[in-house]
Amino acid sequence: MFKKLSYFLCIAIVFISCTSNDPKPLNTSNYTDVINEEFTGDLAYEITSFVEKYWRVVGNSGFNESIYKVEEALVKAGYILEENATENDVLTYRIEKRPLKKPTWESVNAIVEFEGSKEEPLLSHATNRNMIALNSYSTPKEGFSAEVIHIKDFKNIANIDVKGKIVFAETSPYRIYKAAIVNGKAAGIMTYNNPDYLQPEKNVTSIQFRSIPHDSVNKPWAIAMSFAAKERLKKALEKGKVSLNVKVETKIYPSEELTIVADIKGNEKPKERLVFSAHVQEPGANDNATGVGVALEMASLTAKFIQQKQYQPKRSLTFLWGDEIVSTRRYVQEDSIRAKDIKWGISLDMVGEDTKKTGGTFLIEKMPDPSAIWTRGNDKHTEWGGSKMKLDQMKPHYLNDFLIDKFKAQGKRANWVVSTNPFEGGSDHVPFLRENIPSVLFWHFTDQFYHTDNDRIDKVSKTTLKNVGTTALIAAYTLLNADENTAKSILSNLEKAAVSRLNEELKQSKLAINKGDSLTTQIKIINAWKDWYQKSFTTTLDLVNDDNLINQEIESSKQLIDSISKDIIHKLQQKNEL
Template identity: 25%
Template sequence: IQRSVAFEGEAEVVVLEDGEEESEYEGLDLSGKIVLTQGDVSRVRELAVEKYGAVGILFDGMRKAPPVRERIDLPDALQYTSFWWRGGEQRCFGFVLSPREGDRLRALIRKQAQDGGEPVRVRAMVDARLYDGSLEVVTALIPGKTEEEIIVVAHLCHPQPSANDNASGVATALEIARALQRLISAGRLAPPRRGIRFLWVPEITGTFAYLAAHETEIPRVIAGVNLDMVGQNQELCGSSFLIERPPAATPSFAPDLMERLREELFDGAPSHTGLGSYPLFRHAVTPFSGGSDHYILSDPSVGVPTPMLIQWPDKFYHTSEDTLDKVDPAMLAHVGSLAATYAYFLAVAGPQETTWLGHEMVTRHKARLGRVLQQAMTEMLTLEDGEKLARLAADLERRVAYLVGRECEALDTLRRLWPEGDALIADLQHEVTIAAEHELDRVRAALVQRVSALGLDALPPVARPEPDEWTTRAGAMIPRRRYPGPASWRDHQHLLSPEERERWRKLVKAREKGGRTLPILAQYWADGERTVLEIADLVEMETGQRDVELLVEHFRLLAKMGLVELD
């Protein structure tokens, strides 16, 4: 296990189910022993080592990646696993076993226990030391005529082999830089108006480091793209190519541009009549979920809208079988062409390109809005309860207002490309507002007909639910972020009491969806003026999920860690 500390000796092995709950340790004597677990190594270390005296960990787990990977699918692979030392904790060593070797060891331990034999012991030797090091943050620049920049980022870290995660992104960024520079030098592409900055960084920490060292330059960065796991052979890995949009709290022209270029470049093969075309690989667009360098850049407090290009899921993700034979050169070419075109378009964009992009954004917004309204129409025509109809109508009005507001703010960002484009932007924003009202009128008319068909004189008023404890607390809490960039729980949770850490762990674990993503999105919406209740409303608009208790606790604990202030 990465960052293991030095150890040499023998110790008995004790099997845990997963070792994440206190109840598993009742009646166990772990002092001086090694535990075998498939659970979260950080949590197991906290309990087995820190609290109950174990000296090391054997990990034979395999993270599931539905629907392409269960533990049984990679019996001889090793899962990428690491300790993360923050200071003050009880450190230990550990080894990763393949599922097959883990099962063999578990069977041996069971047999010894059943036969009344001696406990199984292992001999371990770790030759390691911890020392002050440095981060390698590599950067290159294709200079522009101005000081403005577009960022192309790919993370360098992860243990070998990690071919797709993320040698594929690193290599693609290198090839983009080489190809663009060659075309510009040969006069086949015009020198860009804005520079194109390439970053190769340790994931997340390297982006924090670069931004901290160049804080005064951040306002000059117009947009970015993150290349992470982009080369998968889809037949082997089970992956789909995804464009992950930036968070809604950072509205921008960037995702619509990337989506349009995808459609332009990914047509692929012609149909049998030659009258149409289709891609020969899977691809889609997904909402923001974070987890890589774009989650820092796209934070509104940083303000660099950065779509991520990624392949997911991946059967071999974070294992010793993420090797070069899983990489598809044709896929690297597809992704490289897309990212290079995106970066160069933004680097040269002026009035003409901005005008085209603005109209493209409005066209796509209308299509998204139309889908939302048609879905509401579908639900409306199936409801036979007046109260549910009234609630649907009220929710739809709120959602359309939210979508129009987000789109108008996204159109505002076109000024980054064309500062004199006020008239264009105003016209497009007016068109968005008028189009939304027109479409809403159509749904309102259908709603009137539905009410009449149900024999109702009118819709009943929508009853407001009585505020509970969490709603009341959320309405009285205004978080103010103290630092730019998303707050890192991992780096600061040691400042909380064990009871607070345990409560938060259980809150997150109890939620099948959104337990980790909703708090990140909530941070993005925290502007120092919104209450947590208003933030919860916006997160619900963005994700369809509402969890006021989770967000109240999130901001309360961030305040205890000194990362936000609460009014």
């Protein structure tokens, strides 16, 4: 009897042990815990380290190597080349190839030295890989020696003989290119124009990458300078005539544009999809090797969950790696049938920063809302800056506040600073928005190494990569499997956000009236936010099969916001009368 009892006890222990080790099915109640545990940031960091080694221009060897590195990782994760896939394959990918209209470009080497001097070089590609302006041609192997002409006001360049000389100016090489090279027949250009937010007097060796037009006739070259090199050259010029020897080696050749697209097919509504876009070109680590790496770990981890039968999306999930804006714009424009079912688009750009080194903070750049018109209170534009917008450019949608809620929750969990900025544009969220597809940008700013050759892997934080990738997946999985319960939850949080926003705008309007601003403008602002949120409530209908499931809740939220808005306007009118 004891032996039998022992036998059955052992079987029970083994069974319990085996079942406890089975992967946990993913659902809204455990997305946060499971994904936080599984998304390590290791793969994202590994890919970032690989990609950042290259100065990536679409079509050049570094760009293409990065694309094929992504492909290698996708295949390892279980994705199947689309042309070899069957109807039953959930994980697929393809590489789209298109001939480039213009040749691609890559930098190889460069050095700038004072002619006839044994001083150390003014600049060297070995330490300043951004020194060669994009589209520059090579000099002769022995280099080119010429006198430097300092143009203090480039508007006067037409009155100065620069033929065969090296033009030095504190402006963009693109701006002075035609006057110096085409009209003036200068031998080359040396320029400096690092913006203040790069803290050039602190980061004296940084060079922000620059470009000149592709010109196969004049075959020009241009050198971008660091603050230290600029100051050194100016001091030399103060002493008299200066000649430099410039050696530039680049490659310019015909190529093709590569875009890689990975798809995870939804099992209920496969035509509806969320798209993450990460651009590959740019010369830096944070910009945008980090976006490439985060997207890849997200795609790989999702494949793992699907293969282990932990998760199956109802809607499709797409990852896109390519040329910034160009690849995303094509994706949303070339197939109108596919485009109409893209529910959400998210740009992953500069998403791995070690902010202790780079400065700034993690930001969610919102879809256009009234803060892009009236930027006040806690809303602040970055140093990138925003352009003037109008009310008819607003994009009311729940996506802004839904993502802010998810990222703020992760921020609290991980002691991680998360902030927002009004819409500014300039990345892969723009093509989505232009096609009326809800879209936001995940990024960091201000970054004191933005677009400079000091944007290297040492400025990347694996912890940040993990936080961004983890939260992006939590949000994505929630949306992909959303139903009426999700819609009601989002609507409830959206209502709270609307109430909070209106109360904040009341506070800001009172301050504005105290400063002499018009009541009419304040009422316009309140009504703009009311309208934005009421329309945003309605957008939650895209999460349900039957509008009747949440119509009542939407109407209730609208009435609440209407009532609060009227009360706020009444208070502002009373204040204005005092």
